[in-house]
Amino acid sequence: METICILIVSIVPIVSTLTRFFCLAFGVIFLLNFKMGLLMHESYFLDYEDSRLHYTKSGDGAEILLTFHGFGQSHTAFDPIIAKLKDKYTIYSFDIYYHGKSHWFSSGKTLTKEIWKSIIINLCQKHHIKSFSMLCFSMGGKFVLATTEMIPQRVAHLIMLAPDGIKTSMWYNLATYPIVFQNLFKSMIVRPQRFFSLLSFFRKLRLVDKGISKFAASQMNSVIKRRRVFYSWVVFKDFVFQMQQLAQIINKNDIQLTMVLGKHDKIITEKGMGKLLHKLNNHKIVTIESGHNDLIKKTSQQTDLLAEF
Secondary structure: OHHHHHHHHHHHHHHHHHHHHHHHHHHHHHHHHHHHHHHHOEEEEEEEOOEEEEEEEEOOOOEEEEEEOOOOOOHHHHHHHHHHHOOOEEEEEEOOOOOOOOEEOOOOOOOOHHHHHHHHHHHHHHHOOOOEEEEEEEOHHHHHHHHHHHOHHHEEEEEEEEEOOOOOOHHHHHHHOOHHHHHHHHHOOOOHHHHHHHHHHHHHOOOOOHHHHHHHHHOOOOHHHHHHHHHHHHHOOOOOOOHHHHHHHHHHOOOEEEEEEEOOOOOOOHHHHHHHHOOOOOEEEEEEOOOOOOHHHHHHOOHHHHOOO
């Protein structure tokens, strides 16, 4: 018994020392992680008239990169790519309106290119940004093209992953013009069977590819998604572009453009992108083994390609 007591007495100081050591170590690790968390996920809001734009700031590179995600995503969509670019860029990742924490409060008011220009200029003033590159996927392409058209002197490099806005889809035209089709699409928010019947009809006529119809159906399978589709289409309806004019702007300002497409993407195709690319002096197009929805993930795995971003 005496031996046990002596053993306990001798162990207690050791256990106490080890406890203090591990507490200190875990404290240091926690503080480092907390600091990194602030660096990687610093959140901001930019209020402009009837809107609130949410974005995060990450990375600590000397160059600036603005990112714009696709439909149904959020500012985190590019995280797999950002993780590999954070040493080169300081990155501002946006939630597009009707996504994430961003809000466009007046659904009857259109987001014009002039309003968007003012929002981006306010952003630049707030963070002392003189020039920047942009990374986009799918619907985010419209915001990149609008920014390029309105303030090209600030743009260095466009990195576009299967971008929307170059070849306008039939569905977009039906939803935004004329007004009779707007009302039809709005009614589909609460009566989606109309949409699916129309989609099935086009499928039978072989006017819509199987992959495209599957993608369209996935974007309309809940009330929240259908509402987001409709208001995104209508509020962003001014984000249309003349490719000849846009090409002249890009060429005049010597803006580099890198486009990444998925080999199996039925939504955004290389043929459709030719409307812009064939008019550019300085561009690179890369096709990788990917569909549409997994293009960001597959791009993040292309080490050589990322080195050119």
